[in-house]
Amino acid sequence: MLRARVYGALLTLLAGLVGVLFALPASWSDYPDRYPDFRLGRVWMTPYPSTLPVLITMLGVAGLVAAVRPSTARVAAVTAGLAALQVGGIAVVAHRDWWNLAGADGASPHRAAAGSLVSLVMGAAAGAAVVVSVLLYRTGRSVHRPSLIQVVGGVLAGAVLAGGTPLLLCAYWGYTSITAAGQFAVWWSLPWGAGVAATGTLPDCAARRTAALCVLACALLTAFCVAAPPVHGFGVRLPD
Template sequence: MLNGAVRPGGLAIALSGTAAAAIAMAAAPWVRAQVLPIMVLPLLLAVIAGGAAAAALPRWAAGGAIVAAVAAVQVAGMATVARRDILNFAGAGGTSYDQAYLQSPFLTALAVAAAAAAGLALLMALLLLVDPRRLVRAYRSLEVWAGLLVVAAVPIGLCWALGYGSLSALGQFALWWSVPWGLALVAAGIARAQGRWAAWLSLAGSVALSVACVVAPLLNGPYLRFPD
Protein backbone atom coordinates (compact mmCIF):
# COMPACT_ATOMS: atom_id res chain seq x y z
CA MET A 1 0.00 0.00 0.00
CA LEU A 2 2.83 2.37 0.87
CA ASN A 3 4.59 1.63 -2.43
CA GLY A 4 1.39 2.46 -4.30
CA ALA A 5 1.35 5.92 -2.71
CA VAL A 6 4.92 6.76 -3.71
CA ARG A 7 4.17 7.90 -7.27
CA PRO A 8 1.17 10.09 -6.33
CA GLY A 9 3.12 11.48 -3.39
CA GLY A 10 6.11 12.34 -5.57
CA LEU A 11 3.81 13.95 -8.13
CA ALA A 12 2.16 16.03 -5.41
CA ILE A 13 5.57 17.22 -4.19
CA ALA A 14 6.64 18.12 -7.74
CA LEU A 15 3.37 19.98 -8.39
CA SER A 16 3.68 21.91 -5.11
CA GLY A 17 7.24 22.83 -6.03
CA THR A 18 6.14 23.91 -9.51
CA ALA A 19 3.40 26.09 -8.04
CA ALA A 20 5.92 27.65 -5.66
CA ALA A 21 8.34 28.28 -8.54
CA ALA A 22 5.60 30.00 -10.57
CA ILE A 23 4.77 32.20 -7.60
CA ALA A 24 8.46 33.00 -7.06
CA MET A 25 8.80 34.09 -10.68
CA ALA A 26 5.74 36.31 -10.25
CA ALA A 27 7.60 37.91 -7.35
CA ALA A 28 10.79 38.21 -9.44
CA PRO A 29 11.20 41.98 -8.96
CA TRP A 30 11.72 41.29 -5.27
CA VAL A 31 14.49 38.86 -6.06
CA ARG A 32 16.31 41.79 -7.65
CA ALA A 33 15.35 44.03 -4.73
CA GLN A 34 17.03 41.58 -2.32
CA VAL A 35 13.90 40.80 -0.30
CA LEU A 36 13.70 37.24 -1.62
CA PRO A 37 17.16 35.64 -1.94
CA ILE A 38 17.86 34.50 -5.47
CA MET A 39 18.85 31.05 -4.20
CA VAL A 40 15.16 30.17 -3.83
CA LEU A 41 15.07 29.44 -7.57
CA PRO A 42 17.63 26.58 -7.60
CA LEU A 43 16.16 25.35 -4.33
CA LEU A 44 12.73 25.10 -5.96
CA LEU A 45 14.28 23.20 -8.86
CA ALA A 46 15.59 20.75 -6.26
CA VAL A 47 12.07 20.38 -4.82
CA ILE A 48 10.63 19.68 -8.26
CA ALA A 49 13.44 17.28 -9.15
CA GLY A 50 13.08 15.39 -5.86
CA GLY A 51 9.34 14.99 -6.33
CA ALA A 52 9.70 14.03 -9.98
CA ALA A 53 12.32 11.41 -9.10
CA ALA A 54 9.97 9.87 -6.56
CA ALA A 55 7.10 9.83 -9.07
CA ALA A 56 9.08 8.47 -12.01
CA LEU A 57 11.59 6.24 -10.23
CA PRO A 58 10.14 4.89 -6.98
CA ARG A 59 13.44 3.25 -6.08
CA TRP A 60 14.84 6.78 -5.73
CA ALA A 61 11.80 8.06 -3.83
CA ALA A 62 13.53 7.98 -0.46
CA GLY A 63 16.45 10.14 -1.54
CA GLY A 64 14.22 12.43 -3.59
CA ALA A 65 11.98 13.04 -0.60
CA ILE A 66 14.90 14.14 1.58
CA VAL A 67 16.24 16.49 -1.11
CA ALA A 68 12.80 18.00 -1.64
CA ALA A 69 12.14 18.33 2.10
CA VAL A 70 15.35 20.17 2.94
CA ALA A 71 15.02 22.52 -0.03
CA ALA A 72 11.33 23.22 0.57
CA VAL A 73 11.87 23.97 4.26
CA GLN A 74 14.52 26.52 3.32
CA VAL A 75 12.31 28.16 0.67
CA ALA A 76 9.39 28.37 3.11
CA GLY A 77 11.67 30.04 5.67
CA MET A 78 13.06 32.54 3.17
CA ALA A 79 9.58 33.40 1.90
CA THR A 80 8.39 33.95 5.47
CA VAL A 81 11.26 36.36 6.11
CA ALA A 82 10.59 38.13 2.80
CA ARG A 83 6.91 38.51 3.67
CA ARG A 84 7.93 40.21 6.91
CA ASP A 85 10.41 42.52 5.22
CA ILE A 86 8.64 43.50 2.02
CA LEU A 87 7.02 46.68 3.31
CA ASN A 88 10.17 47.70 5.18
CA PHE A 89 12.17 47.52 1.97
CA ALA A 90 9.60 49.16 -0.31
CA GLY A 91 11.32 51.78 -2.41
CA ALA A 92 14.38 49.61 -3.09
CA GLY A 93 15.29 49.68 -6.75
CA GLY A 94 12.48 52.16 -7.45
CA THR A 95 9.74 49.86 -6.17
CA SER A 96 6.78 51.72 -4.69
CA TYR A 97 4.75 50.93 -1.59
CA ASP A 98 1.80 50.14 -3.84
CA GLN A 99 3.89 47.49 -5.58
CA ALA A 100 4.97 46.15 -2.20
CA TYR A 101 1.35 45.71 -1.14
CA LEU A 102 0.61 43.96 -4.43
CA GLN A 103 3.59 41.61 -4.07
CA SER A 104 2.95 40.73 -0.43
CA PRO A 105 0.25 38.10 -1.20
CA PHE A 106 2.63 36.41 -3.66
CA LEU A 107 5.20 35.93 -0.90
CA THR A 108 2.54 34.59 1.45
CA ALA A 109 1.43 32.15 -1.25
CA LEU A 110 5.05 31.15 -1.88
CA ALA A 111 5.55 30.36 1.81
CA VAL A 112 2.35 28.29 1.87
CA ALA A 113 3.19 26.37 -1.32
CA ALA A 114 6.72 25.65 -0.12
CA ALA A 115 5.44 24.57 3.29
CA ALA A 116 2.99 22.20 1.58
CA ALA A 117 5.80 20.66 -0.46
CA ALA A 118 7.92 20.38 2.68
CA GLY A 119 5.13 18.67 4.60
CA LEU A 120 4.51 16.12 1.85
CA ALA A 121 8.22 15.43 1.40
CA LEU A 122 8.82 15.08 5.14
CA LEU A 123 5.92 12.64 5.42
CA MET A 124 7.24 10.55 2.53
CA ALA A 125 10.75 10.63 3.96
CA LEU A 126 9.50 9.59 7.38
CA LEU A 127 7.58 6.63 5.95
CA LEU A 128 10.28 5.47 3.54
CA LEU A 129 13.58 6.41 5.11
CA VAL A 130 13.58 6.23 8.85
CA ASP A 131 15.30 3.14 10.18
CA PRO A 132 13.48 2.16 13.42
CA ARG A 133 16.70 0.82 14.89
CA ARG A 134 18.55 4.06 14.19
CA LEU A 135 15.57 6.07 15.45
CA VAL A 136 15.64 4.27 18.79
CA ARG A 137 19.36 5.00 19.05
CA ALA A 138 19.03 8.58 17.78
CA TYR A 139 20.30 9.98 21.07
CA ARG A 140 23.61 8.24 20.33
CA SER A 141 23.93 9.68 16.80
CA LEU A 142 26.54 12.36 16.26
CA GLU A 143 24.58 13.66 13.27
CA VAL A 144 21.44 14.16 15.34
CA TRP A 145 23.31 16.05 18.05
CA ALA A 146 25.16 18.06 15.40
CA GLY A 147 21.85 18.97 13.76
CA LEU A 148 20.35 20.18 17.02
CA LEU A 149 23.52 22.15 17.74
CA VAL A 150 23.43 23.76 14.29
CA VAL A 151 19.80 24.83 14.71
CA ALA A 152 20.66 26.68 17.93
CA ALA A 153 24.28 27.72 17.44
CA VAL A 154 24.34 29.08 13.89
CA PRO A 155 21.85 31.95 14.48
CA ILE A 156 23.40 32.80 17.84
CA GLY A 157 26.91 32.73 16.39
CA LEU A 158 25.96 34.88 13.39
CA CYS A 159 24.17 37.43 15.55
CA TRP A 160 27.21 37.64 17.83
CA ALA A 161 29.69 37.86 14.96
CA LEU A 162 27.70 40.45 12.97
CA GLY A 163 26.59 42.51 15.94
CA TYR A 164 22.84 41.83 15.86
CA GLY A 165 20.95 41.72 19.13
CA SER A 166 17.32 41.28 18.10
CA LEU A 167 15.13 38.19 18.14
CA SER A 168 14.10 39.13 14.61
CA ALA A 169 17.65 38.66 13.35
CA LEU A 170 17.96 35.40 15.29
CA GLY A 171 14.78 34.10 13.66
CA GLN A 172 15.88 35.23 10.22
CA PHE A 173 19.14 33.30 10.38
CA ALA A 174 17.30 30.27 11.74
CA LEU A 175 14.72 30.28 8.95
CA TRP A 176 17.29 31.02 6.25
CA TRP A 177 19.94 28.52 7.26
CA SER A 178 20.07 26.71 10.56
CA VAL A 179 16.68 24.94 10.47
CA PRO A 180 17.14 23.34 7.02
CA TRP A 181 20.78 22.49 7.78
CA GLY A 182 19.84 20.97 11.12
CA LEU A 183 17.04 19.00 9.45
CA ALA A 184 19.50 17.55 6.94
CA LEU A 185 21.88 16.49 9.70
CA VAL A 186 19.13 14.90 11.78
CA ALA A 187 17.91 13.04 8.68
CA ALA A 188 21.45 11.79 8.09
CA GLY A 189 21.45 10.45 11.62
CA ILE A 190 18.19 8.49 11.52
CA ALA A 191 17.72 7.49 7.87
CA ARG A 192 18.66 4.40 5.95
CA ALA A 193 21.63 4.48 3.56
CA GLN A 194 19.96 6.17 0.57
CA GLY A 195 18.48 8.82 2.82
CA ARG A 196 21.80 9.52 4.51
CA TRP A 197 23.50 10.19 1.18
CA ALA A 198 20.62 12.42 0.08
CA ALA A 199 20.73 14.32 3.36
CA TRP A 200 24.46 15.00 3.09
CA LEU A 201 24.11 16.08 -0.55
CA SER A 202 21.22 18.38 0.38
CA LEU A 203 23.26 19.94 3.16
CA ALA A 204 26.26 20.46 0.88
CA GLY A 205 24.10 22.00 -1.85
CA SER A 206 22.32 24.35 0.53
CA VAL A 207 25.56 25.51 2.13
CA ALA A 208 27.15 26.07 -1.30
CA LEU A 209 24.18 28.14 -2.50
CA SER A 210 24.18 30.16 0.72
CA VAL A 211 27.90 30.89 0.46
CA ALA A 212 27.44 31.90 -3.18
CA CYS A 213 24.71 34.36 -2.19
CA VAL A 214 26.86 35.84 0.54
CA VAL A 215 29.89 36.16 -1.75
CA ALA A 216 27.90 37.42 -4.76
CA PRO A 217 27.74 41.06 -3.56
CA LEU A 218 31.51 41.21 -3.93
CA LEU A 219 31.22 40.12 -7.54
CA ASN A 220 27.92 41.13 -9.09
CA GLY A 221 25.66 43.03 -6.72
CA PRO A 222 23.75 42.05 -3.58
CA TYR A 223 21.78 38.80 -3.42
CA LEU A 224 21.08 38.68 0.31
CA ARG A 225 19.83 41.37 2.61
CA PHE A 226 20.91 40.93 6.20
CA PRO A 227 18.79 42.29 9.06
CA ASP A 228 18.85 46.07 9.44
Protein backbone atom coordinates in the same frame (compact mmCIF):
# COMPACT_ATOMS: atom_id res chain seq x y z
CA MET B 1 4.84 2.37 -6.23
CA LEU B 2 1.77 4.24 -7.42
CA ARG B 3 1.64 6.38 -4.29
CA ALA B 4 5.30 7.31 -4.69
CA ARG B 5 4.65 8.38 -8.28
CA VAL B 6 1.65 10.46 -7.22
CA TYR B 7 3.52 12.16 -4.38
CA GLY B 8 6.48 12.80 -6.66
CA ALA B 9 4.22 14.41 -9.23
CA LEU B 10 2.64 16.55 -6.51
CA LEU B 11 6.06 17.76 -5.41
CA THR B 12 6.92 18.70 -8.98
CA LEU B 13 3.65 20.61 -9.30
CA LEU B 14 4.25 22.41 -6.02
CA ALA B 15 7.75 23.35 -7.14
CA GLY B 16 6.23 24.69 -10.36
CA LEU B 17 3.74 26.72 -8.35
CA VAL B 18 6.50 28.25 -6.23
CA GLY B 19 8.46 29.02 -9.39
CA VAL B 20 5.47 30.76 -10.95
CA LEU B 21 4.91 32.80 -7.78
CA PHE B 22 8.57 33.80 -7.76
CA ALA B 23 8.36 34.88 -11.41
CA LEU B 24 5.26 37.05 -10.89
CA PRO B 25 5.74 40.83 -11.13
CA ALA B 26 4.41 41.03 -7.56
CA SER B 27 7.59 39.27 -6.38
CA TRP B 28 9.79 42.05 -7.74
CA SER B 29 10.05 45.74 -6.93
CA ASP B 30 8.13 48.18 -9.12
CA TYR B 31 10.39 51.15 -8.32
CA PRO B 32 13.30 50.46 -10.68
CA ASP B 33 10.83 50.64 -13.60
CA ARG B 34 9.31 53.85 -12.33
CA TYR B 35 12.55 55.48 -11.24
CA PRO B 36 15.45 54.19 -13.35
CA ASP B 37 17.85 56.63 -11.66
CA PHE B 38 16.91 55.53 -8.14
CA ARG B 39 20.07 55.06 -6.07
CA LEU B 40 19.23 54.88 -2.38
CA GLY B 41 22.18 52.82 -1.32
CA ARG B 42 22.19 49.38 -2.94
CA VAL B 43 19.19 48.79 -5.17
CA TRP B 44 17.28 45.58 -4.44
CA MET B 45 14.77 44.22 -6.90
CA THR B 46 13.29 41.64 -4.52
CA PRO B 47 13.63 40.48 -0.90
CA TYR B 48 14.00 36.88 -2.08
CA PRO B 49 17.62 35.65 -1.89
CA SER B 50 19.45 34.26 -4.88
CA THR B 51 19.41 30.79 -3.30
CA LEU B 52 15.68 30.48 -4.00
CA PRO B 53 15.79 29.42 -7.69
CA VAL B 54 18.24 26.60 -6.89
CA LEU B 55 16.06 25.38 -4.02
CA ILE B 56 12.98 25.41 -6.26
CA THR B 57 14.92 23.38 -8.81
CA MET B 58 15.99 20.89 -6.12
CA LEU B 59 12.38 20.47 -5.06
CA GLY B 60 11.11 19.97 -8.59
CA VAL B 61 13.87 17.56 -9.64
CA ALA B 62 13.43 15.47 -6.48
CA GLY B 63 9.71 15.17 -7.17
CA LEU B 64 10.33 14.26 -10.80
CA VAL B 65 12.85 11.58 -9.85
CA ALA B 66 10.40 10.04 -7.38
CA ALA B 67 7.64 10.06 -9.99
CA VAL B 68 9.83 8.34 -12.57
CA ARG B 69 11.71 6.00 -10.22
CA PRO B 70 9.64 5.17 -7.13
CA SER B 71 12.52 3.08 -5.76
CA THR B 72 14.30 6.36 -4.93
CA ALA B 73 11.34 7.60 -2.87
CA ARG B 74 13.17 8.08 0.41
CA VAL B 75 16.19 9.80 -1.08
CA ALA B 76 13.94 12.08 -3.12
CA ALA B 77 11.73 12.76 -0.08
CA VAL B 78 14.68 13.89 2.05
CA THR B 79 15.97 16.16 -0.72
CA ALA B 80 12.56 17.65 -1.37
CA GLY B 81 11.77 18.07 2.32
CA LEU B 82 14.96 19.98 3.11
CA ALA B 83 14.55 22.18 0.04
CA ALA B 84 10.92 22.87 0.94
CA LEU B 85 11.84 23.80 4.51
CA GLN B 86 14.25 26.41 3.21
CA VAL B 87 11.79 27.74 0.66
CA GLY B 88 9.23 28.08 3.43
CA GLY B 89 11.69 29.94 5.64
CA ILE B 90 12.55 32.30 2.79
CA ALA B 91 8.86 33.00 2.22
CA VAL B 92 8.29 33.73 5.91
CA VAL B 93 11.14 36.26 5.96
CA ALA B 94 9.99 37.81 2.67
CA HIS B 95 6.52 38.38 4.12
CA ARG B 96 8.10 40.82 6.56
CA ASP B 97 10.89 42.11 4.33
CA TRP B 98 8.52 43.43 1.68
CA TRP B 99 7.46 46.12 4.14
CA ASN B 100 11.07 46.82 5.10
CA LEU B 101 11.89 47.22 1.41
CA ALA B 102 8.99 49.63 0.96
CA GLY B 103 10.02 51.56 4.07
CA ALA B 104 13.47 52.07 2.53
CA ASP B 105 11.85 53.41 -0.66
CA GLY B 106 12.76 50.22 -2.50
CA ALA B 107 9.17 49.45 -3.53
CA SER B 108 5.77 51.06 -3.45
CA PRO B 109 3.37 50.23 -0.59
CA HIS B 110 1.02 48.67 -3.12
CA ARG B 111 3.75 46.34 -4.39
CA ALA B 112 4.78 45.54 -0.81
CA ALA B 113 1.21 44.49 0.00
CA ALA B 114 1.00 42.33 -3.12
CA GLY B 115 4.44 40.84 -2.57
CA SER B 116 3.69 40.05 1.04
CA LEU B 117 0.53 38.21 0.00
CA VAL B 118 2.39 36.25 -2.66
CA SER B 119 4.99 35.23 -0.08
CA LEU B 120 2.22 33.83 2.12
CA VAL B 121 0.99 31.65 -0.74
CA MET B 122 4.56 30.59 -1.43
CA GLY B 123 5.01 29.64 2.22
CA ALA B 124 1.80 27.62 2.13
CA ALA B 125 2.99 25.78 -0.99
CA ALA B 126 6.32 25.05 0.69
CA GLY B 127 4.51 23.76 3.78
CA ALA B 128 2.41 21.48 1.59
CA ALA B 129 5.61 20.24 -0.05
CA VAL B 130 7.03 19.33 3.37
CA VAL B 131 3.90 17.30 4.14
CA VAL B 132 4.02 15.55 0.76
CA SER B 133 7.72 14.80 1.30
CA VAL B 134 6.89 13.07 4.57
CA LEU B 135 4.19 11.02 2.84
CA LEU B 136 6.59 10.16 0.05
CA TYR B 137 9.20 9.01 2.54
CA ARG B 138 6.67 6.70 4.17
CA THR B 139 6.24 4.81 0.88
CA GLY B 140 9.82 3.48 1.16
CA ARG B 141 10.42 -0.01 2.49
CA SER B 142 14.08 -0.44 3.37
CA VAL B 143 14.83 -0.18 7.08
CA HIS B 144 18.32 0.25 8.53
CA ARG B 145 17.72 1.65 11.95
CA PRO B 146 20.53 3.82 13.38
CA SER B 147 22.22 3.05 16.65
CA LEU B 148 21.42 4.96 19.82
CA ILE B 149 24.73 6.83 19.53
CA GLN B 150 23.84 7.93 15.99
CA VAL B 151 20.42 9.14 17.12
CA VAL B 152 21.72 11.09 20.10
CA GLY B 153 24.65 12.49 18.12
CA GLY B 154 22.45 13.56 15.22
CA VAL B 155 19.89 15.27 17.43
CA LEU B 156 22.54 17.08 19.49
CA ALA B 157 24.47 18.18 16.40
CA GLY B 158 21.28 19.41 14.76
CA ALA B 159 20.30 21.37 17.84
CA VAL B 160 23.74 22.98 18.12
CA LEU B 161 23.72 23.90 14.44
CA ALA B 162 20.19 25.30 14.60
CA GLY B 163 20.83 27.40 17.69
CA GLY B 164 24.48 28.28 17.30
CA THR B 165 24.68 29.33 13.66
CA PRO B 166 22.53 32.49 14.03
CA LEU B 167 24.60 33.62 17.01
CA LEU B 168 27.87 33.09 15.14
CA LEU B 169 26.60 34.93 12.07
CA CYS B 170 25.32 37.84 14.16
CA ALA B 171 28.69 38.09 15.88
CA TYR B 172 30.55 37.91 12.56
CA TRP B 173 28.44 40.59 10.84
CA GLY B 174 27.98 42.73 13.94
CA TYR B 175 24.23 42.35 14.41
CA THR B 176 22.77 42.74 17.87
CA SER B 177 19.04 42.44 17.18
CA ILE B 178 17.01 39.30 17.75
CA THR B 179 15.36 39.94 14.38
CA ALA B 180 18.62 39.30 12.52
CA ALA B 181 19.22 36.09 14.47
CA GLY B 182 15.67 35.00 13.70
CA GLN B 183 16.15 35.65 9.99
CA PHE B 184 19.33 33.58 9.89
CA ALA B 185 17.59 30.81 11.81
CA VAL B 186 14.52 30.68 9.56
CA TRP B 187 16.55 31.06 6.37
CA TRP B 188 19.35 28.64 7.15
CA SER B 189 20.04 27.12 10.55
CA LEU B 190 16.65 25.55 11.36
CA PRO B 191 16.37 23.65 8.04
CA TRP B 192 20.03 22.66 8.23
CA GLY B 193 19.63 21.59 11.84
CA ALA B 194 16.68 19.42 10.83
CA GLY B 195 18.81 17.89 8.08
CA VAL B 196 21.67 17.14 10.46
CA ALA B 197 19.24 15.59 12.94
CA ALA B 198 17.91 13.45 10.10
CA THR B 199 21.41 12.10 9.47
CA GLY B 200 21.25 10.36 12.83
CA THR B 201 17.58 9.46 13.15
CA LEU B 202 16.21 8.29 9.79
CA PRO B 203 15.86 4.50 9.56
CA ASP B 204 17.46 4.35 6.11
CA CYS B 205 21.17 4.55 5.28
CA ALA B 206 20.67 6.15 1.86
CA ALA B 207 18.29 8.73 3.30
CA ARG B 208 20.75 9.62 6.07
CA ARG B 209 23.58 10.09 3.57
CA THR B 210 21.30 12.19 1.39
CA ALA B 211 20.41 14.43 4.32
CA ALA B 212 24.10 15.04 5.06
CA LEU B 213 24.89 15.79 1.42
CA CYS B 214 21.91 18.12 1.09
CA VAL B 215 22.91 20.14 4.14
CA LEU B 216 26.48 20.40 2.85
CA ALA B 217 25.32 21.42 -0.63
CA CYS B 218 22.91 24.03 0.74
CA ALA B 219 25.57 25.49 3.03
CA LEU B 220 28.01 25.79 0.12
CA LEU B 221 25.31 27.32 -2.08
CA THR B 222 24.51 29.86 0.62
CA ALA B 223 28.15 30.76 1.14
CA PHE B 224 28.59 31.31 -2.60
CA CYS B 225 25.45 33.45 -2.91
CA VAL B 226 26.38 35.57 0.13
CA ALA B 227 29.88 36.16 -1.21
CA ALA B 228 28.74 36.88 -4.76
CA PRO B 229 27.75 40.47 -5.62
CA PRO B 230 24.10 41.11 -6.45
CA VAL B 231 23.23 40.88 -10.14
CA HIS B 232 20.73 43.55 -11.19
CA GLY B 233 19.49 43.88 -7.62
CA PHE B 234 19.19 40.13 -7.06
CA GLY B 235 21.37 38.54 -4.41
CA VAL B 236 21.29 37.84 -0.67
CA ARG B 237 19.83 40.79 1.19
CA LEU B 238 21.10 40.65 4.75
CA PRO B 239 19.12 42.28 7.58
CA ASP B 240 19.18 46.09 7.64
